[in-house]
Amino acid sequence: MRKFLIAMSALALAGPAVAQDKMQLKIGTEGAYPPFNYYDSDRNLIGFDVDIAKALCDKMNAECTFVAQDWDGIIPALRAGKFDAIIASMSITPERDEVVDFTNKYYNTPPAIAVPKDSDLTEATPEALADIIMGAQSSTTHANYAAAHFADTELRRYGTPEEYKLDLASGRIDAAIDDVVVLSDWLNSEDGACCKILTTLTLDPEINGAGAGIAVREGETELIGKFNDAIAAIRADGTYDEIQKKYFEFDVYGD
Template sequence: MNRMIIVAALALATVLPAAAQDKMQLRIGTEGAYPPFNYFDSAGNLVGFDIDIAKALCDEMNAECTFVTQDWDGIIPALLANKFDAIIASMSMTPARDEIVDFTDKYYNTPPAIAVPKDSSLADASPESMADIILGAQSSTTHANYAEKFFPDTELRRYGTPEEYKLDLQSGRIDAAIDDSTVLSTWVNSEDGACCKILEVLKNDPIIHGPGAGIAVREEDTELKEKFNTAIAAIRANGVYKQINDKHFDIDVYGD
């Protein structure tokens, strides 16, 4: 009997590592500096809506996923250099990006907004009102592109991270900032953003913003793209997406 138990235990030990090896291994690239979507909390943990969505998709695909943080400016080159397998970092599916990488279906779609100090004299975000002010935006983003197109008489100041433009807006070195409405709303409603308010929520421009935020993969990874699409549809249908949405936001960020 003891011999049979030992043989069975050895057989199980042989099977389990093989099963673990069969699990798909994925490296997910993200920025880690874009609250509330992807950022490090006070304990040094990578958290946010993007991170929870990525984990849910990996569970749905039965994949073993690890996260790799990468500065925003270099995130697409890093994907192409095989530093990770997919980008889940609130990346808008713009036509220009679509020429370089392939995108899944969207997993959320929120509009941009303008934030200003609470004592700002700006009445609205029209091109006329925004003329001759200094506007901050994160570089290499759709929001910087939007500002260039719709506020031609505004001085645009580009920053490496949102944290940098927030500090300059707090200190009065710039007059306004443009970013995702959810990012700015979360900030101005926090203690850190008590200086400021939302001036206006803007409309998405389909050419600049595309149909929303998607997961970027290399163009040749069509099978991985379809697995992500199937998983996105699954978590939308089974309620997991709503649970994650409601954990982070009081609005539906999936959009139309």
């Protein structure tokens, strides 16, 4: 009996040490970008980004918690230590790479333009889109793309995608630019019945970058290595494909 009690005491003492060995990570995401990251009816964060983050944390033997953060402030919040990594469909761009470090990509999809179903627009050239009003979420590669490629288009920037969707549906703007998956997801819903995809756009590497990656604070090379190993692992063991099939009918990883 005495030996049993001693053994149990040893396990009790070892328990906290084992728990402490598990890496603790806070993951920043937006929570307003369906189907990648958003809230369900019970205010739980869900979506492709969230499921990928959970799978990566599992591979890394990390205990992860999520922190919702407005998009405009998400990089400053990371740099200030509010969380340890951003998993929020953030494109790996040269501009962002100056202030944060990135993992390898975990998906790569092109931008697209949506217009009302009764729109007279038939193509997305600078001439065709001159003098119209186009909506985009601020501080995104999509807003930057519109500014660079459609200089004569009036660009209206919004804090969240929901805001430009409302304005496009109500006729206050003529078009909107965003990720093709985000727009398609909206257009397939009741709220998006107003509109259609005009066209997908050719990726601009200088603006759109090399796909969506995980951002961490500069110099966190060990953490980047762990995330990259985990990305490779979920790609290899079929976890990535299982998650992808929940949200998409095509491969979002890209070439």
